[in-house]
Amino acid sequence: MAPEHSNIHLPVELWSYIFLHLDINCLRNAALTCSSFRWLARCYMYSRLTIVCEYSWEAFIYTFKTSQRRGLADALERLRFVASPDIAPLIQTCSLQFQIWPDPPFEPVLNFLCDHLHLLVNLQQLEFHNILLTPRRASNISTLPSLKHLLFKECSMHNGTVYSKIPTRFLTISRDNDASYNPDELPCWLALVEPDKLLGLKLVTSRATVETLSELTNTDIVLPRLRSLYLNRDKKVMPCPALSAIVNKCPSLVHLHLREPEPEKSLEAALQLEDLRCTLPGLFLYDGPHFLISSFHEEQLRGLRRVRLFGDRWDGTCDMIGIRDDLWHLHRGAPELESIHLRAFHTSEVCAMIANLFPMLHSLAFSLPTQTSAEDPMLALTREPFLESLIRMTLPSNLKNLVVFGMIFSDSTEGSQVIEALASRYHSLQHIFLYFPQGFWMTWSKTLAMKSCTSKPIPSRKGVSICRQLDILSHWF
Numbered sequence: 439m440a441p442e443h444s445n446i447h448l449p450v451e452l453w454s455y456i457f458l459h460l461d462i463n464c465l466r467n468a469a470l471t472c473s474s475f476r477w478l479a480r481c482y483m484y485s486r487l488t489i490v491c492e493y494s495w496e497a498f499i500y501t502f503k504t505s506q507r508r509g510l511a512d513a514l515e516r517l518r519f520v521a522s523p524d525i526a527p528l529i530q531t532c533s534l535q536f537q538i539w540p541d542p543p544f545e546p547v548l549n550f551l552c553d554h555l556h557l558l559v560n561l562q563q564l565e566f567h568n569i570l571l572t573p574r575r576a577s578n579i580s581t582l583p584s585l586k587h588l589l590f591k592e593c594s595m596h597n598g599t600v601y602s603k604i605p606t607r608f609l610t611i612s613r614d615n616d617a618s619y620n621p622d623e624l625p626c627w628l629a630l631v632e633p634d635k636l637l638g639l640k641l642v643t644s645r646a647t648v649e650t651l652s653e654l655t656n657t658d659i660v661l662p663r664l665r666s667l668y669l670n671r672d673k674k675v676m677p678c679p680a681l682s683a684i685v686n687k688c689p690s691l692v693h694l695h696l697r698e699p700e701p702e703k704s705l706e707a708a709l710q711l712e713d714l715r716c717t718l719p720g721l722f723l724y725d726g727p728h729f730l731i732s733s734f735h736e737e738q739l740r741g742l743r744r745v746r747l748f749g750d751r752w753d754g755t756c757d758m759i760g761i762r763d764d765l766w767h768l769h770r771g772a773p774e775l776e777s778i779h780l781r782a783f784h785t786s787e788v789c790a791m792i793a794n795l796f797p798m799l800h801s802l803a804f805s806l807p808t809q810t811s812a813e814d815p816m817l818a819l820t821r822e823p824f825l826e827s828l829i830r831m832t833l834p835s836n837l838k839n840l841v842v843f844g845m846i847f848s849d850s851t852e853g854s855q856v857i858e859a860l861a862s863r864y865h866s867l868q869h870i871f872l873y874f875p876q877g878f879w880m881t882w883s884k885t886l887a888m889k890s891c892t893s894k895p896i897p898s899r900k901g902v903s904i905c906r907q908l909d910i911l912s913h914w915f
Contacts, residue, residue, distance in 0.1 A: 465479045466479075484525050486529070488532075489534050489551075491537060510543055510544060514547060517547065517554070518550075527558075530563065536567060538568070539568045539569060540570070555581055556582070563589075565589040566589070566590055566591070568591070568592045570593070570595070571590065572598070573601075576630050577600060577601060580604045581602075583605075585607075587606065590627070595626070606635065607636065607637045608636075609627070609631055612643050624649050626653055627649070628654060633661050636661055638664070640668040641670055642668075644670045645674075646670070647669045647670045647671075647675045647678075648675060648680075651680035655679075655683040659687070660687055665692045666692060666693040666694075667688060669696045670697075671696040671727075682733045685734055691738075692721060692723070693721075693722060694723070696730075697726075720737065721738060721742045722742060722743055723743070724745045727748060728760065728764040729760060731747070734771065736767075739767075743777065744776060746779040747780050748781035754781070755782055755783070755807065756780060756781055758820065768795070773795070775796045778792060778801070779841075784831050785820050790832045793833055797835060799837055800836065801839040801840075802833065802840055802841070803840075803842070804843065804844075824848075831860070833864050837864060837867060838867060839870075841871045845873065845880075850874075853874070868883065869881070869882070869884075
C-alpha cells in the first residue's frame with residue numbers, strides 16, 4: 439500500500455475495488471497506513487458481524503472458577519461498539535449462533551442485539567442459529583428497513599401475536615429432522631413475514647418443509663410474489679398431502695426445486711435477481727417429481743424451459759407408466775421445452791415420445807441407477823436391453839447435448855459404439871457425455887477440445903475423448 443505522501447494517485451472508486459478483494463488482515467494493515475485508507479477500509483472491515491456463543495469444557499471450568507462465562511463481557515462490549523452511530527450503518531451481514539439453548543448467561547447478548555437492530559439501517563442478511571424466537575424479538579427484526587435475507591437454523595418459536603411483519607425478500611428455514619414432531623405445536627414461520635414482499639423461500643430439512651407446507655395449506659396465507667421455492671425431498675416430504683397446495687398458493691412461481699439444497703450457501707447467493715427474469719408468466723424451471731406436473735394448469739407451463747423429473751421417492755426412478763400422461767401434459771403446456779433431465783430408463787417408447795412431443799429440445803439427460811446387482815436391470819424391468827436401446831434410441835431432430843449418467847455394466851468400447859452410432863445418425867448433436875459407474879467420463883464433441891475438461895482430451899479418429907472429472911454446463915440440462 440502506498441503511504442499518504444506517495445506520488446501514486448488513484449481514484450477512490452479504484453481503491454474501493456481493490457479493498458473489496460482484501461481479507462480482514464490486509465484491511466487492518468491498510469487502515470493503519472493513513473487516514474484515507476482507514477476511511478475506505480472501514481466499510482469492508484465492519485460489513486459483517488458474527489458472534490458465536492460457544493460452550494466448551496474450558497468455558498465450563500472458567501465459569502466454575504470465576505462464576506462468569508468466558509466471552510460474555512467481550513460479546514456485549516462488541517455489540518455496544520457495533521451499535522455506535524459510526525459503525526451501525528456499516529453492518530450488512532449479521533449472524534448470531536448459540537451452541538446450546540437455553541443458554542441463560544448468554545441470553546443478554548441476544549436481547550441486546552434484538553433491541554438495537556433498528557440501528558442497523560443497512561443490514562441485508564440476518565442469521566440466527568439455535569435461538570428461541572419470541573414475538574418481541576420478531577417485532578425487533580421487523581424494524582430492519584433493508585433486510586433481504588433472513589435465516590433461521592435449528593431455531594424454535596414461541597407462538598404469539600406478532601403485530602409487525604418482517605419485510606424480507608428471502609427466507610431460509612432449517613430444522614433438525616430427528617427432533618420431536620408435534621403437529622399441534624407447529625411454528626408459524628410464514629406468519630412472521632410480509633407475504634407480498636417474499637420472493638424466495640428455501641426449506642433445507644424435511645421437517646422444515648413439512649411444517650411450512652402444512653402452514654401454507656391450513657391457513658389463508660398466499661405468497662403472490664414468490665418466484666423461487668426450494669424444498670427438501672425425502673420419504674417424509676414426497677407423500678405430504680400439502681405438496682400440491684404450492685400450485686395455488688404461489689401463483690407467480692418461476693423456479694421450483696424439490697431436491698436437497700446446500701445449507702452452507704445462502705439463498706440470496708444462489709438465487710440472483712437476474713435469474714428471476716422471465717418473458718412469460720408461470721414456471722421457467724421445474725425440479726421435482728413428475729406426478730406433480732399435472733397439478734399445474736397449461737397456462738402456468740407456457741414459460742417452462744427446463745425440467746428435471748424423478749419418481750415419488752427420494753431420487754426414485756420415474757414410473758414408466760405414469761410418465762406418459764405427464765409428458766403429454768408437458769407437451770400441451772410447454773411444447774417449446776429446451777431441456778429435460780429424467781430419472782428413468784431410455785426405453786424406445788419414452789425416447790420416441792420425447793422426440794415427437796418436444797421437437798425444439800436442445801438437451802436431454804438420463805440418470806440411471808448405478809448400484810445394482812442385476813446383470814441388466816433395464817432388461818429385467820422393461821424387457822429392453824440397455825446397450826442396444828441406447829444405440830438405437832430416437833432423439834429430437836434439433837438435439838445438441840445428450841447426457842447419460844450410469845452406463846451400467848458397460849466399458850469404453852461399448853461407449854464408443856454408442857457415440858459412433860448416435861453421432862453418425864443425428865448431425866445436430868454437438869456433445870455426448872457418458873458417465874460410467876467406475877468413475878470416468880467418455881465424451882464426444884464436434885469441437886477440437888473440451889474446455890471444461892480438467893485433463894487434456896485424447897481424441898481418436900472418431901472424435902472420442904476420455905477424461906476425468908468433467909464439468910457439464912448446468913444449463914444444458
